[in-house]
Amino acid sequence: MSVRLRAGAVALVAASALVLTACTGTAPETRTGGADRTTGSASPSVDGAAQQRGVAALGAVTKTTAGSMRLADGLVPPTNRWFSGLVYGAAPQPVFPTPISWQVTDDGFAAGLPVVSATEKTIAGGAVQQVGLDLGADRTLVSAYDQVSVTVEHRKGSTVLGHTVLAQGSPLVSYTAERAQTTTATGPVTATGDGPDGTTTGTVAADGRTWGVVTSGDLDGSRIALPRGGTVVLFPVPDDATSQQVRALSAAAASPLQRVTLARSSTGSATDGEQRTALGYRTAARGDTVVVPQPGQGATGLDCTGLHYATITGAAPVCTGDVLRFAAPSLQADDRLDLSDLSSTERERLTAQVRADAGDVSEASFGADSYGGGKDLYRVANLYRLATQLDLDDVATGLRGQLVAQIDQWTDPDGCGVSGTRCFRYDDTVKGLVGQAPSYGSDEFNDHHFHYGYLLSAAAIVADGSDELVAKWRPVLDLVAADIASPEATAVFPELRVYDPYAQHSWASGYSPFADGNNQESSSEAVSAWNGLARWGAVSGSRATEQLGDWLLANEAVSAQRDVLDPDLRAFPGFEHTIVSLNWGGKRDHATWFSADPAAPAGIELIPMPAVATGYVAAGGKRQIARVLAEAVPEGDYAVQFGDYLLMYRALASGAEAKAALAAAEELPAEHIDTGNTRSYLLAWIMSRG
Template sequence: MRTRIRRATVAAAIAAGLAVVLSGCLASSPGDAPDAAATRPAIAALPEREVAPPTPMRLADGLVPPTNRWFSGLVFGDAPQPVFPFPLGFALTDAGFAFGLARVDATATTIFGGMNAAVTVDAAAVDAIVSGYDAVSVTITLFDGAGAEVGTVSIAEGRPDVTFTATATVALRSAEVFTESGGGADAAWHAEVAGTEYGLIAPAGAIGGDGRTVHLAVGETAQWFATPEGTEVTTFADAVGVPGERVDVVHAADGDSVTTRLDYGGTAVVAPAGVTMSTSCELGSFDTVYGPAAVCAGGVLEWEVPRVEASAALDLDGIDDTTRQRIAAAAAADLAATPPPPADTYFGGKWMYRLANLALVARAVGSHDVAAGAGRRLVDELRLWTDPKGCEERDHRCFVYDPVLRGVVGLTTSFGSEEFNDHHFHYGYLIHAAAVAAMLDPSLADEIAPVVDAVVADIASPLADDLFPERRLFDPYTGHSWASGFAPFADGNNQESSSEAAMAWNAVAIWSAVRGSDELAAEAAWMLSAESHAARARWLEPDLSGFDGFAHEITSINWGGKRDYATWFSAEPNAMLGIQLIPMGPVSLTMGGDADRIRSAVGEATPNGFDVQFGDYLLMYRALAGRADASAAAEVAATLPDSTIDDANSRAYLLAWFAAVTKE
């Protein structure tokens, strides 16, 4: 994969001889990325352990298991699941494959798409494996009853076609009858299924008289495709083109924007939802669960999103003395009330993240004793987590390397982390805490770096190797991550906490500054900006105008094949919005957008007030609607009981947030 790297500019401030960031930005010095060569010693030092229960994998030898991909459901589990190479749905069948466009509908809480097997193709296959993949495309090899290859199937996000290439002489049979609609060297055929036109391109003479059978010799290709609204099937057949073997991803951060460019190799492509293309998209559109999707000629998708600068701390310069004293008193009380550290990576990570922010806030308001106390507790805990041999002595607060699934797993596991669920949600907290601790005490960096580098590589390796996949979770096409490791769902993969995902890439960015890694910094800047944009466009401020039945301001779980107003853990409205806000770190100051949408969403989430789960974050989000909103939210926040403040937050940080938002 070609990746053009341009170094991100991140500003730093040095205070009291420490690389403590009071402005919220960091400086990066030239250096090498924590790449495979740098990470191998740390991985070699970690105990190897297969943490997840054994699971079937339909995967070719030599490929790193593709957890957390849009197509992971094809690979893992007893039977393959449908996947959603937008705008299509695709599924393996007992004898071949099926695909189709979604039939989109909406209820009050769900925008439905789901798998629609509009076209089914029988290849006389009895088995299938994923034989190649990148972040956007996947190749599946089909086998007959004797174990011989029949052919390969190629699909990709953003491609409206399914391409089959024969590796043996084969007759493919569809349940649907196609009729000829154009001539030329390659005949174009079509079939109308439930009001949608589907096309078929095959070598001249390959399609039998029944309109259902395609005869292919070795190396020959057939393509089935969906025809977009506003385009004739014959016109679109000329534009479909032959896809490349992979999708090249290029990203760059320049000035105030970040660019993503995907090169498919000459086929018609479909723009992702929520972004404006830099390329021409005039071949019609498809109706999808994410709204109308424009179709573009030329095989290249390119778009920009606003650049989000990494941020490690709130800017408290210039706050008044009364506010400074209130924050200082709260910081002392918060440190005294800090509970024992939890054992797992999620809640343990949140514990360390809270202390890191507490230390920076205390230092910013001049409470150096509190800052030092918080720093000591943080460093003591980090030393446990970053001891490579820790899991040889205990079964918690330590890491192992799983040699089967190829990644770093923290013990004790939670929320399916052993199956690689939510690693970015978990590890973002720890990485942020490690970066802050290393800024407070630069001599600590070399000590904790080996294990922290390994954790960073698990979720954000810029390069693929035999230890880790490239960018395990981040999807360059959708611009956001996928949270489920195995994706054992009929609606594809999903992500709930868009804010924790953005927090993870912010954490990687500030860690890259500690490590002096230009390559990792550029990767993190891209993922942070894209994920932040997607969080607003798909979760917090989505365009829901085309879904009349949907009755809410936001969506709280986005899937490949549907969108939900729901969470995995609560049916309460405060949870629906709150899980999109946690943990309201310094970079979350960029979440402010449409003030009316913010007020409306917070109003929907808090019909009975703010003494609810995530009430602190809901008030912090309300503050982004404007100065008057921030002042009003701060007054309510002052009355919140301690039990309402999340375990990644503290009263001192809550007060500091409002001070940073409302200061002149």
């Protein structure tokens, strides 16, 4: 989640069939072979011309919110990235290409290995300036990027001085001179020997940290004379590294990083398979480099040194190689609760509740903004699904009619000309859809996956089995899906707008105007969004959309388990909580944007509890669920914000806990049932767990 106030390792074999994408704006690379199910093909999978016709039919936003951008001509503006703060706002913000921090200075740049500390509610690893180069620059812009790396261009006036490449999972700061120049390091460089291919190695120390230096230029104290095309590569020396290990890391760091490719594939079925990811770290010499997997991500195929960097997620291994490979267990995208084991008494009780909740649905039940309106559609769609499962044909028919009328408005290209809300317009500057009216900064591209995931989920439920509805809604809903997760960059949308393949989770802030980097709060709404994407792909007949949704769903769920719901916090004894509810590039918080209530941090990581949540939410089992609930509802009183979702979470602990949760859900005051939920769905969810 971004700024908003809201109530409401498994091996990847080298021969796998993979789909790779490289720098934005370039054609995708491909690698074939093996027997894995591949999530795309070498040919373009997106009809860019159809997208252009679609957004032209929607019409343009009245005014973009982007302002001036530090971005090279011809690039699709990168919203929702770990480096978006370099592009938007009055001045470039620090960024956090794990494991380091990096920031623009008045005349060049500075990097640091953050010093990690923990307090009661925060694990901090903010930006630090330990080493850098004075280039004589007076401005920067982003000149290239891909899903994992960014290239920053340094200029003095209109003269391009050089480029710096940074990437998630790389400790390297790779600078290449565009013209002959003399740069000045922030401290004296002590030469330590000769590196590969005529380079010189050295070290520079500042603030208790030693950094390695590898350059093709001439060293003279703190001055480095570079020819055109000359390079300087900086990296933090890990604690306890021997001189031999430093030499080995220097050799691996000698060739500047240029870009990172992304490959994804899957094996097996959605219930017992894997969603695989390979990140290829490409250097100028196309050899091995230094790669730093996240803690718990695995190091398949890498040569790890036994050294580590301290990061806000724990001790990260320092390895060499050229591809980071990891896998996430597949989850079956699902929007249907299993009611087959309900007793006759439970079915009667649920039937009565569905009828009661359906009687409260009217045209006034649906909000006009993309978040509130999306949640309303999702709430009623789940109620409709329950009615169909309980054979309540009269109720289902009435609910379906109201849902179709509402989704018709959202998917009408001329809808904005009718009501001005419940519709989308296209921001041609930022290249994306904006729901009218905006909510929680959605016109600044905040939280699009949260908002649009609800709409896709609802549409998939209602259109399931109806070719007519799919044909009517697909022109706009495919654009909605592409806004948050286009499988490739087009002239209309960026590739995978919000998702970070290295972090394995999404970023929620569009422009990221923060000194702590980008952030995401509601991991659960992100998981729900990808579940909705996969279900819309299945219902609409788009295998590519379904497969992309499956990959995103599995990875976001792994991150939610590892980083949020059941994190390994042993390295941070000062942190006194059981979950981490707000994750940034430079820190992790037990907090929310919208409430200081103790129930809020847990609740925001559970909403909206789709059927697929049972596959990952109970991370840590009964013990962790008990610990989380002891913090969220210390008095055992669920009459709080998100009390409904906390009861659903409680039901995952055991049969006895499900029984107790059901009794409490029956008595929960209506005002404590979230706007994306109904008492019917609350009861059905818990009953299906019993």
